[in-house]
Every structure is written in structure tokens, then in C-alpha cells.
Amino acid sequence: MVWRAVWRRPGQVARIGAWSVLEALPAFLIGHAVARAIEDGFAAGSVGTGLGWLAALGGAWVVAALAARQVVLAVAAVAEPFRDDLLTRVVEGAVREGQDSSAVARAGMQVELARDAFAAVVTTVRGFAFTAGGVLLGMLTLAPGALVLVLPPFAAGLGLFLMSLPLLARRQRAFLIADEELAAAMAVTAGGLRDIVACGDEDRVADRLAGRVEAQAAAARALARVTAVRTAALGVGGWLPVVLVLAGTPWLASGGAGAGVIVGMLAYLTQSLVPALNGLVHGLGVSGVRLVATLSRIVAGAPPEPPAAPRARPAGAEVTLRGVTFAYGPHSEPVVDRLDLRVPEGDHLAVVGPSGAGKSTLAALMAGVLRPGAGEVTIGGVPAHAADQSARVLIPQEAYVFRGTLRENLTYLSDGADPGPAVAALGAEWLVERIGGYGALVEPKALSAGERQLVALVRAYLSPARLIILDEASCHLDPAAEARVEDAFTRRGGTLVVVAHRLTSALRARRILLMDGSRTTVGSHEELIRRSPLYADLAGHWQPETVP
Structure with a gap:
């Protein structure tokens, strides 16, 4: 469903890609700009050259900010039809099933959550892909040898996070169900408080609600344990490469990398790659999982669509x-x-x-x-x-x-x-x-x-x-x-x-x-x-x- 929503608007996808290239320009330029500003500028006594490289980096950030606005508009042009399709499915299902307005309103809220999560996922995945691509291309052209220190832990952290996503989605869905069941039980109980007290049934009702609360808390704890994997993935894929570059500085220097190149590599990691991976981990870990859980609820709650009846021209208007x-x-x-x-x-x-x-x-x-x-x-x-x-x-x-x-x-x-x-x-x-x-x-x-x-x-x-x-x-x-x-x-x-x-x-x-x-x-x-x-x-x- 998500893939169809993205690729049915190829023009907007191309627009997102084109603006994303410009938005990722600082991710490619930052290491080169820092390295050249130090080695060709300030370290060589040419302040003007150093400031010129930093000004070029600032100009790239201005271009990226303008491109980011266009990316948001293009993502919205993809997300709104996705929302319309979901809402149509929900309303048609509600009409066929004769559901009341409150059920439609709840489903409508789920559709809005799905639309927001869909837009966040598209934005996050796109941002990570283009930023990571810009960083790796920049490193390859600045200090190819440093990729030996960066790529293995980065790939390991990314793989660890991606492998945890299915379990994270299941735990998130279980938590949502437990939370909704608790809310429904609380609503029923609140509506019958007078009858509960009149019948002396407080203890039994309290025990039943306590069971719901415990089920919701257990689901929350299970979700938290899986969520901790995100922190581990970020540490392995984002911060371990920084440590390895610092530890490998003598080796890089022996290969001809100067102080400017080392600082430029650290700029690539700390200012571009780590934020991009952090955005992906939190974006997919929250919005992506929420999208999967919400869509599964919508699809599971919608009755199968009946086959379209053939349209016939009436013989008259009686x-x-x-x-x-x-x-x-x-x-x-x-x-x-x-x-x-x-x-x-x-x-x-x-x-x-x-x-x-x-x-x-x-x-x-x-x-x-x-x-x-x-x-x-x-x-x-x-x-x-x-x-x-x-x-x-x-x-x-x-x-x-x-x-x-x-x-x-x-x-x-x-x-x-x-x-x-x-x-x-x-x-x-x-x-x-x-x-x-x-x-x-x-x-x-x-x-x-x-x-x-x-x-x-x-x-x-x-x-x-x-x-x-x-x-x-x-x-x-x-x-x-x-x-x-x-x-x-x-x-x-x-x-x-x-x-x-x-x-x-x-x-x-x-x-x-x-x-x-x-x-x-x-x-x-x-x-x-x-x-x-x-x-x-x-x-x-x-x-x-x-x-x-």
C-alpha cells in the first residue's frame, strides 16, 4: 500500500529526488570545506582562503534550506492522495457495515495518524539516503582509506536497527491494542459508576481494571526493551566510527592525511552521518512503526470490498x-x-x-x-x-x-x-x-x-x-x-x-x-x-x- 502510494506519482518522486540532491549538498561539502579551510587557508596563513571555504559551506546551507521547503511541498503532494485513499476505504467500509458516526470518527483519526506517519517516513528515509550518499561520496573523494574505519560499524549499526523493526512493529501494535482496551474499559466503568457503587461491586470492577492496567504496562515494558535496540544501533553505526577515526589518526597520517583532512572526516561523521542515522533510527522507529501498526488496524478493521457491480442504463426514471x-x-x-x-x-x-x-x-x-x-x-x-x-x-x-x-x-x-x-x-x-x-x-x-x-x-x-x-x-x-x-x-x-x-x-x-x-x-x-x-x-x- 505504501509503495503504491509513493510510486503512483512518479513526477512528484522525481521532484523529491531533485530537491533532495540540493538539500544534501552540505553533507557532501562539509568535510572538504573544513579540510581546505584549515590546510589551504588558516594553517597556510591565508585567512581569506579559509573564510572563503567556510562561506561556500554557508551558501550550501542556504541552498539546502530552500530545497528543504520544496521537499516538504512535494512530500505533501504524495501524502495527501494517500490519506484520501485511506479515508475513502474507511468511509466505504463504514457505510457497508452501517457503523455509527463515532466509529467513523475514530477511524478518521487513525487515517490522520497514518498520513502524518507516512509523510514522516518518506521524509526520513529520503533524508537519510541522500545525506548518507553525500557523506560517503565526500569521504571517498577526501580520504578513501578512512572508509575502512567507517563503513563496517556503520553497516553493522544500520543492519541491527533494520532487523529490529519487525519485532518493534509487533510490540508497538500490541501496545496500541492494550492502550485502546484500557481506555474502553475505563470509559465503560466511568459511565456505570453509580450502578457499580449501588451494587457494591467496586472490588470486582477494580480488579478487572487493574488487570487491564497491568496488561497495558506489560506491553509498554516489552516495547521499551525493543526500543533500547535503537540506542545500541545508533552507538554502533554512528559513534563507533568517530572513535575509530580518532584512534586511527596515526595510521591515516602515515598515509598522507593532514590535520585538516582528519578534522574534515570528523565533521562528516559528527555533523552529517550521525544526525542522519539518528533521524532514521528515531523516524522509522517511531513514525515507521506507527505507520505499520495504524495501517494494520485500518486494513484489519475494513471489511473486504465487494466486487463492483456492473452499471446499467435504466429503461426509464420510475x-x-x-x-x-x-x-x-x-x-x-x-x-x-x-x-x-x-x-x-x-x-x-x-x-x-x-x-x-x-x-x-x-x-x-x-x-x-x-x-x-x-x-x-x-x-x-x-x-x-x-x-x-x-x-x-x-x-x-x-x-x-x-x-x-x-x-x-x-x-x-x-x-x-x-x-x-x-x-x-x-x-x-x-x-x-x-x-x-x-x-x-x-x-x-x-x-x-x-x-x-x-x-x-x-x-x-x-x-x-x-x-x-x-x-x-x-x-x-x-x-x-x-x-x-x-x-x-x-x-x-x-x-x-x-x-x-x-x-x-x-x-x-x-x-x-x-x-x-x-x-x-x-x-x-x-x-x-x-x-x-x-x-x-x-x-x-x-x-x-x-x-x-
Whole structure:
């Protein structure tokens, strides 16, 4: 999963590599600059030469700082799609399993942790690779013989650390599980303190919690023991080469290495190689292990993706629900319960009911966004979830507008159609003028909620869909603008389903569906006034001035 996320953006990987070369410039130059500043400059009595070499090293650090900023931006361009993929997987799994919002929120936090850890791992591994490469190349060109003292312990320390990573990942995952189990047990206990005291069950509950605490502490101790390997790896791979170079100074001097070269070699080790290895050890040891542990939790918690259903073009825009039941969880009360409903092609249906009655759920079921736990929803004889996406459009209350030109926002469901007739039909000319024309860039945050809704409504009007579902999609418009929108969609043809926000929406519809928990009633406004006390009550609470 991680490799796919990195290599699917080869352009960004190349960008990361190019800027990393510049960022690693000081790692290559530091030893040469120090050696030449001493031997050709200060030791030879040429202060200007010595300062010149040090100034060159300072300039390399400036270049490296500028390159580091570009590396961060390039890594972000790789990490954000990785986060989006994980979040999509989590949300799709939650929808299929009917998980509640708290489970989705917890999974979302895990995704954020995975994204941050992924970015840290990419940054750390890249930094180590280029820095170590620069140091080794610098040593090779400054004092090749010193590599005999540096490479063996460096390779041994690096190998020791890499071999410890699988065990470290397992211990980290065990610690995370123990920590979560303790937190869950504490939460349950805190919620039942009154009952625990009333039943005199304090000792038993305390013993059970003590067991959780001990399990979490044992997992922490086991993790700490493995973590100690990181310190040993850093000592062997980073600091032992420093000791060996110091101890081998007479041998290096006998081979022609002067004091400047020895100091330059120590600069390579202490200022570049040791910090790079330290960054790798702590970066992979913390962020890398956290990434593996978090991804394993996400993958293990996500149900397998079902095979993609083939999309079919419906024969028409008739919507049929047969025995449809839907609940947001295995133990939740059904929001829609054994509903039978037929919306003929060309019908105009308004859906009304108290808050929480399931109106938005019904709209999502009709559109195929949600799949019923029992029963069947079809569009033109095709299961709603398998219907071609161009067959229907669902506009929710919070309309989606993206950063792009106004024309792109209006026409991306209609393959570049002329937006003018739709804009005129829905009365949106003033909005086009206010934004600055069809070619003007749209900033979603700069639009009001009503303006975003109007953009989405024009987009739906332009689409080829014969089924339009408006889930309070005009609630932020004034009553006159809402009336014009709904009249335009009625004249447009096809099937129109409106989750009503105002009484006028219900009055304009040919039929009205009243939802009240598991009970539903269908009829005209006059019929429902006579047959349903709930509808009469709802109609009485709507503002009279909105009724034409």
C-alpha cells in the first residue's frame, strides 16, 4: 500500500529526488570545506582562503534550506492522495457495515495518524539516503582509506536497527491494542459508576481494571526493551566510527592525511552521518512503526470490498421500493421500515415529515448512495446502486462546489453543455454576473450557502439525468427563488423527488409522502390534511406567508 502510494506519482518522486540532491549538498561539502579551510587557508596563513571555504559551506546551507521547503511541498503532494485513499476505504467500509458516526470518527483519526506517519517516513528515509550518499561520496573523494574505519560499524549499526523493526512493529501494535482496551474499559466503568457503587461491586470492577492496567504496562515494558535496540544501533553505526577515526589518526597520517583532512572526516561523521542515522533510527522507529501498526488496524478493521457491480442504463426514471428496510447499525431501530412505494416516471413527489423521520435516508436510498438492509430499490427496473450514474442526480442540503471556473462547476455533469438556458430557467443570471462570468474562478468559501445551492441546481438541471432528487437542496434560497427552481425542474421533465423544506414545496408537488418513523402515508395535500393529524400539525406550523 505504501509503495503504491509513493510510486503512483512518479513526477512528484522525481521532484523529491531533485530537491533532495540540493538539500544534501552540505553533507557532501562539509568535510572538504573544513579540510581546505584549515590546510589551504588558516594553517597556510591565508585567512581569506579559509573564510572563503567556510562561506561556500554557508551558501550550501542556504541552498539546502530552500530545497528543504520544496521537499516538504512535494512530500505533501504524495501524502495527501494517500490519506484520501485511506479515508475513502474507511468511509466505504463504514457505510457497508452501517457503523455509527463515532466509529467513523475514530477511524478518521487513525487515517490522520497514518498520513502524518507516512509523510514522516518518506521524509526520513529520503533524508537519510541522500545525506548518507553525500557523506560517503565526500569521504571517498577526501580520504578513501578512512572508509575502512567507517563503513563496517556503520553497516553493522544500520543492519541491527533494520532487523529490529519487525519485532518493534509487533510490540508497538500490541501496545496500541492494550492502550485502546484500557481506555474502553475505563470509559465503560466511568459511565456505570453509580450502578457499580449501588451494587457494591467496586472490588470486582477494580480488579478487572487493574488487570487491564497491568496488561497495558506489560506491553509498554516489552516495547521499551525493543526500543533500547535503537540506542545500541545508533552507538554502533554512528559513534563507533568517530572513535575509530580518532584512534586511527596515526595510521591515516602515515598515509598522507593532514590535520585538516582528519578534522574534515570528523565533521562528516559528527555533523552529517550521525544526525542522519539518528533521524532514521528515531523516524522509522517511531513514525515507521506507527505507520505499520495504524495501517494494520485500518486494513484489519475494513471489511473486504465487494466486487463492483456492473452499471446499467435504466429503461426509464420510475422509482420503485419494495419492502425496503434500512438501519444505521445492526442494533439500531430501522429508519425506513418495510416501505413500499412507486414513483412513476414524470411524477413530482414531495417528501415531508418531522426531523429525524428518515427523509434524507430515503433520498439516499432512491439515489443508490445507500443500499437497503432488506428489500429492493430500482430505477427504471435497475437496482439503484447499479444504475448508471448519469441516470440520476442527488443534490443534498450542503451543495458541493469545487475550486474551478464557474463553467466547469456548472457543466461537469453535462459534458460541456451551454449553461445559458439552464441559468435563465433557474434565475441564476445575477449569480453569473456577480461571480464575473462563466470563465471566472470560483472560490467555494467565497459563496454563500444559497449561492452554492444555486450552482449545484443549475448543474443538476444541465445533466442528462431523468431522475432528480433534491434533499432540501433549495433551503437556503428565498421562497420566490425556491419556487422558480422547482417550477423549472417540473417543466424540465423526468421524475422529480423533493425533500420539502417549506409547505410551498409540498403544495407544488403532485403527490406528498409523509414519513413518521415506520409509518408512511401518500396522498395530495388535501387528502393528507383530512387523513393525517401529523400532517395537519406540520402544515399548521409552517409559516402562512410562504403559502402562495
